[in-house]
Amino acid sequence: MHFNRIISNYILYTLLVFCVIPFVLLLYFSFIDIVRDKITFSLNSFTELFSPIRLTELRTITFRAILVSLFSTIFSFIISYFLFRGASKRFQTIFLVLITIPLLINESVRVFSWQLMLSENGLFNSILSSILETEISIFNGSNFSNVIFVMLISIIPFGIFINTASLNITPKVYWKVSKDIGLKPLPTFLKVALPISKISITITFIISFFLAFSLSSEVNFLGGDSKISIRNLVLSFMSSGHFSAIFLLGSILTFLILFFSIVVKLYLKNKKKKS
Structure with a gap:
């Protein structure tokens, strides 16, 4: 018991060092300006960050992140459900390893490969043109769908990991019970899988949002005329x-992450008490 308390305190202090202290420093530097080697209190950061031009950029980045996180949450849960219900543990492991491999490739190489595949004369358009026997240019260098498509491919694996782990436990x-009462696949999905996976779905959406919000290389190299990203803003x-x-x-981003983490933790704690 004494050992568990020591471990708990150690974890608490570690979180304090790596989460709280950096957050306090971020807040401190948000309200100061250095003028002629003198540190002065200032609200210029608010004026600059919330100016009309910056708000427009942030609105674009946020809308794109919400769109990507919504679709990635839906697709990842559906894939996870069919993987859980129809595949063996061994196949699940192999599948999860395979979808992880592209994420381990160097970012520049990965994005350049997407450029080649999604260009106007790239692999995807060539395959579609061959199948339909007509000129197809769904993907091109300045297409907003290129960015959404690649961001989804990059983020969906994280959602699959979360939802598959949740369904397995x-x-x-x-x-x-659903089998005994004769529920068909669709009612089982809607009445059993979705309700018991609310937390994992919520966590998937939150993580997907912050990942999509911060992804920049995909936007810079595949976005064409709409190269508004968090990296360019910084x-x-x-x-x-x-x-x-x-x-x-x-x-602001750190506060949002901490806020959602606390909300989810409190919800789980409250749910555990009720059960």
Whole structure:
């Protein structure tokens, strides 16, 4: 018991060092400016970050992140469900390893490969043109769908990991009861799988949102005319010398991550008490 308390305290102090202290420093640097080697309190970071131009950029990035996280959550859960219900444990493991391999490839190589496949004369358009026997140009260098498609491919594996793990630890009695009462596949999916997977679906959406919000290479190299990304936003702040705006943006994102983490943890704790 004493040993468990020591471990718990160690974990708590580790979280304090790696989460709380950096967050406090981010907040501190969000409200200061250095003028002639003097540190002064300032709200210029708010003025710069929430200016009309920056708000437009943030709105574009946020909308794209919500769109990607919504679709990735839906697709990843459906894939996870069929993987859980129709595949053996061995196949699930092999499948999860295979979808992880592309994520381990160097980012530049990965994005360049997508450029070749999604260009106007690329692999995907060539295959579609051969099948349909007509000129097809669904994918091209300045197509917004290129960005969404690649972001989905990059993020869906994370959702599959989360949902597959959640379904695998679900008590088997749920599936046994649904089988005993003669529920068909669709009602089983809607009345059993979805309700018991609310937490994993919510977590998938939250993680997918922050991943999509931060992905930049896919936007910069595949976005064509719409190269609005979080990296470009940060670089523009750096080039104009508004470093406090960068810290403010980091503070807001860190706060949101901590907020959602606490909400999910409290929900799980409350649910455990009720059960």
